[in-house]
Amino acid sequence: MAWFKREKKGISTLTEEKKEAPDGLWNKCPNCKKVLHSADLIENKFVCHYCDYHLRVGSKEYFQVLFDNNEFTELFANLTSGDPLNFVDSKPYTERLVDTQEKTGLKDAIRAAVGKIDGEDLVIACMDFNFIGGSMGSVVGEKIARSIDYSIKHKIPFLMISKSGGARMMEAAFSLMQMAKTSAKLALLSQAKIPYISLLTDPTTGGVTASYAMLGDINIAEPGALIGFAGPRVIKETIKKDLPKGFQTAEFVQEHGFLDFIVDRRVMKAKLATFLKMVKN
Numbered sequence: 001m002a003w004f005k006r007e008k009k010g011i012s013t014l015t016e017e018k019k020e021a022p023d024g025l026w027n028k029c030p031n032c033k034k035v036l037h038s039a040d041l042i043e044n045k046f047v048c049h050y051c052d053y054h055l056r057v058g059s060k061e062y063f064q065v066l067f068d069n070n071e072f073t074e075l076f077a078n079l080t081s082g083d084p085l086n087f088v089d090s091k092p093y094t095e096r097l098v099d100t101q102e103k104t105g106l107k108d109a110i111r112a113a114v115g116k117i118d119g120e121d122l123v124i125a126c127m128d129f130n131f132i133g134g135s136m137g138s139v140v141g142e143k144i145a146r147s148i149d150y151s152i153k154h155k156i157p158f159l160m161i162s163k164s165g166g167a168r169m170m171e172a173a174f175s176l177m178q179m180a181k182t183s184a185k186l187a188l189l190s191q192a193k194i195p196y197i198s199l200l201t202d203p204t205t206g207g208v209t210a211s212y213a214m215l216g217d218i219n220i221a222e223p224g225a226l227i228g229f230a231g232p233r234v235i236k237e238t239i240k241k242d243l244p245k246g247f248q249t250a251e252f253v254q255e256h257g258f259l260d261f262i263v264d265r266r267v268m269k270a271k272l273a274t275f276l277k278m279v280k281n
Contacts, residue, residue, distance in 0.1 A: 029053055045266045054222045054265055056202055059111040059126035062161055066124065066269050072115030075123070076146050080107050081139045087170040096132070096170070104130050108139040109164070112147040114156065118273030120280070123151045126161040129203075135168035136208055141178025144212060148185040157195040157276055162213040166206015179211035186215050195279050197272065200250070200259070202226050218275065220261045221250035222268075227258075 027036045031053035040049065045065050046057045064070045080097070087093040101107060109131040114123045125147045127134045144160065151158040167175040189196050198216030200209075203226035210229055213219075221227060228248035236243055246252050250262050263271050 027055070030055070045268075047265055052223070052264070054202065054224060056129060056163070058128040058130055058163075059106075059161075062126045063111075063113060063115075063124065065265065066117050066122075066159075066272070067113070067115040068117060068119070072113040072124075075112040075114060075150060076143050077111075078107065079139050079143060081137050081171070083170075084138075084174055085170070085172060087172075089170075093170040100131055104128070106131050108137065108143070109134045109168075110140045110143050112143050114150065114154075117269060117276070120273055120276040121154075121156045122159055122272075122276065123147050123156050124159045124161065127163045127208075129163045129165070132168060132170075133165035134163050135165055136175055136178055136206075137168035137171045138174050138178060140168075141175075141181050144178075144182045145185045148182075148189050151194055152189060152192045155192075155194060157197065157279070158189060159197045159199060159272070160212055160216070161199045161201060162204045162208050163201045164204060164206065164208040164213075166208060176207060179207050182212040183215060186212060190217075195276070197275065199268075200225055200227050203228075205229065205231075214258065218260045219258065220263050220271075221253070221259050222265055223250060223262055225250040227253045 025038055027038060027041055028034070029036055029048040029051060032048060032051040034048065034050045036048060041055070046055045046061055047053070048055065063072055080101075083093045085093075106128055110125055110127050112123065112125040114121070116122070125144050127140070148158060150156070167178075169175070186196060196215070196217050198213055198219045200213055200219065200221040202222065202224065204213050205226065205228050209227060226248055227250055232243055232248065244252070250259060253259050254262055261271070
């Protein structure tokens with residue numbers, strides 16, 4: 001009668017024989033809190049199946065979504081930040097850089113690569129929020145500038161994917177100088193009549209919004225992305241007025257004329273390829 005009576009008491013499985021789910025197998029949607037299987041999430045371009053929320057992802061995932069067969073050549077991969085100001089807050093800047101590089105596997109807050117998107121050549125520079133909040137330091141500006149030079153030299157369109165908390169305070173004026181530097185390079189790209197597409201993702205704020213993120217031949221964004229310059233609290237204290245609900249969302253920004261399109265990530269590749277073919281012909 002073993003069906004009705006337990007003959008052995010307790011758990012007999014040895015600790016070393018227990019099987020646990022591997023890390024990264026499951027995710028949770030930050031919006032609807034539903035559990036998402038990683039394989040399904042990758043297939044759905046890192047968009048929640050239930051509420052269509054676009055999860056924050058980095059350059060690895062964007063390259064995977066956009067480049068044909070995830071095949072690309074990374075550009076200027078070994079550029080790393082210096083410490084011109086010998087900056088120290090809770091830890092020295094050099095130590096913070098090393099710790100973040102080890103934690104994220106990235107050299108800095110941006111990666112650049114060249115490949116094909118639906119058969120069309122494209123240079124993509126993509127920011128990573130996990131690296132010190134996607135802050136814009138001298139390496140970010142330099143990689144963007146070199147990517148633009150590469151685009152001009154090889155006559156290839158340029159896509160900038162912005163995801164940033166703004167300028168990197170550890171580099172102070174050196175960081176702020178990247179706004180002018182990248183804007184000047186984009187002017188050269190325009191003179192060469194090479195298309196520049198700016199994709200704003202969640203979040204795009206600070207000096208990035210005030211420079212290259214808003215200078216595209218077309219400016220596009222993902223649904224629900226946070227896009228702004230200063231934070232809501234700073235703006236409210238400055239103008240002494242209550243702010244409209246959702247005033248820094250992509251939808252609000254598009255309504256007021258700062259964006260051309262809002263594009264779902266699942267159709268982003270097709271939309272970009274269509275635009276590239278249109279301007280090419």
